[in-house]
């Protein structure tokens with residue numbers, strides 16, 4: 223199967239593959255009952271990771287276009303594709319949500335989620351933890367062997383272990399960010415990082431812009447700070463920038479909180495253009511952006527550079 227991939231494109235590779243196979247089916251080149259190439263052979267011919275093909279086939283299956291038959295591969299479904307809706311139907315109502323300051327504790331939001339998770343068959347889309355790699359034990363053991371065990375036990379400087387700060391700074395410099403180890407703070411996960419940054423920028427009574435919907439943990443920090451939250455609706459491209467400008471102008475918020483890569487909960491990654499437009503608006507109204515990049519490291523294909531770049 224010939225699929226021309228645009229490796230520089232912002233469109234993830236798995237979606238390019240999905241679109242190409244959909245159009246082959248639409249055009250009749252692939253007919254109902256036809257078998258798709260095996261995951262391995264397509265991965266080899268396109269020179270991509272097998273996971274990318276699995277992702278593309280999973281999306282085609284979710285679209286109802288193909289079905290997996292155990293042990294035999296993926297087959298084109300017999301549904302009439304002309305009637306199948308292959309276009310994205312992501313179009314939530316463009317209503318801005320404005321909250322009044324409340325006292326919403328993280329635990330009040332989180333506890334029912336954890337409780338619900340114990341029910342069989344429950345899938346939680348509220349947060350995204352990657353499945354640990356199968357060889358995590360091996361990796362951990364190897365790392366422990368390489369280091370002198372003494373480094374794990376002493377108390378560290380409040381900003382975190384300097385060796386780790388140096389490693390992270392190096393990684394960010396490779397991405398093009400101008401960062402020194404002294405600019406970094408190691409936190410117990412993103413939640414604490416968000417809390418530190420929000421505490422710095424936001425005071426009780428301040429207006430803050432978030433995407434609607436957004437990560438519930440961010441809302442709980444803002445509510446505890448006494449912030450007044452403006453939820454700007456998502457479009458298929460990301461936060462609705464027309465509405466954003468309107469509220470930047472009318473409410474002069476103190477912060478814009480955005481999840482630009484693998485947005486929680488929609489999964490959307492905004493384009494470079496959308497990021498630049500968002501930045502231009504933030505600069506125009508002198509409003510800092512807090513970019514939550516919790517998920518950037520779990521991408522299979524290239525994602526646009528962080529807004530800070």
Ligand SMILES: Cc1ncc(COP(=O)(O)O)c(C=O)c1O
Pocket residue numbers: 348349350410411412413414437439481486514516
């Ligand atoms: C967008 C986003 N930011 C931050 C967090 C918190 O991450 P952590 O578990 O590292 O504190 C989550 C968790 O689901 C999240 O979805």
